């Protein structure tokens with residue numbers, strides 16, 4: 544760790560070592576292929592039919608669009624965007640839209656695949672999808688951002704729908720953007736269509752409790768671990784990589800329970816403080832200045848991951864824990880609030896070291912679970928109290944956590960393989976029921 548460092552590793556700016564993982568034969572490993580390898584490992588436990596695996600090895604639909612945007616200075620810029628409907632065997636595709644300069648098709652496919660498994664882990668009736676635009680939104684004015692967001696919906700309007708594919712926020716998108724998108728879709732279809740998208744502002748049909756749902760879902764997982772391990776929060780140190788929506792809320796909830804949040808970071812780098820950060824104060828300065836202004840030791844994002852803490856929460860981007868740093872990760876418990884923060888090679892190293900990883904498809908499923916509640920409320924035209932949202936979220940998160948944890952114990956699996964196995968049996972059952980060779984033979 545170094546004091547007063549001026550240049551920090553910034554995972555959200557560089558995409559970290561996304562292209563740094565080499566396969567054994569020297570070729571670049573692909574994030575989507577790495578995602579598929581988790582399903583293959585789980586299939587050995589579930590004995591899923593090869594036909595099901597074949598179906599789940601590729602996305603159902605992929606749409607690539609270009610979005611022309613008139614910039615404030617009068618010039619024209621054309622942005623590249625994607626929407627992938629990965630799998631819809633269990634219901635309409637569901638998943639966010641990401642704005643980031645490193646967005647690419649392989650990543651969007653991986654993110655859509657993870658969404659399908661995430662929805663199945665928590666048993667909500669959706670498939671998986673994802674979208675993204677190659678853009679650094681910090682370089683755009685608000686009006687340019689609005690034109691880009693509306694332009695994207697114009698390009699993908701025929702591809703999405705409340706019964707087909709329901710977008711939501713993801714990295715660097717927010718309720719305001721969801722509101723513009725819902726408005727644009729409603730104009731195109733000449734209907735009031737709140738159920739087209741989730742994560743909207745409350746005034747446009749958003750759900751109470753959606754704002755902190757991802758962080759809260761991760762927090763409920765930690766509370767389940769606390770019960771099983773007999774932790775006393777005051778003695779537990781936590782480091783959180785990423786202080787966006789998910790990172791801030793999990794920090795707030797854990798801090799309120801007495802956990803010591805000793806390190807946090809954003810794309811500019813992190814701050815370590817042995818006695819723990821004052822999280823409400825940190826959230827205020829972050830929201831007002833956009834920066835992590837606080838006293839403490841300046842650290843890089845890479846250094847944060849290797850701190851000697853009890854719980855590490857990666858809450859930024861994918862490919863942060865790789866085979867290059869896995870052996871230096873000291874935390875015994877890792878709770879993945881980001882999508883895909885750990886590569887499959889790193890998983891093996893962590894497992895050998897006895898670290899417990901609560902995998903992304905379970906730990907960050909709180910967001911999509913409350914998105915499901917929002918969609919249900921929009922379709923029913925009947926809205927719930929925040930307490931009802933929290934109670935229902937708690938009940939889904941705690942029972943899903945138990946199902947995965949117990950399966951892992953029973954079959955001596957790591958929690959990721961157990962989560963994939965749990966999800967794969969649900970998706971597999973839906974695909975089988977749609978009709979596979981085995982299904983027809985068993986009906987004879």
Ligand code: GLU
Nearest residue numbers: 638639711713910911914
């Ligand atoms: N982007 C979030 C995720 O990765 C939320 C998706 C949603 O609410 O549909 O889970």
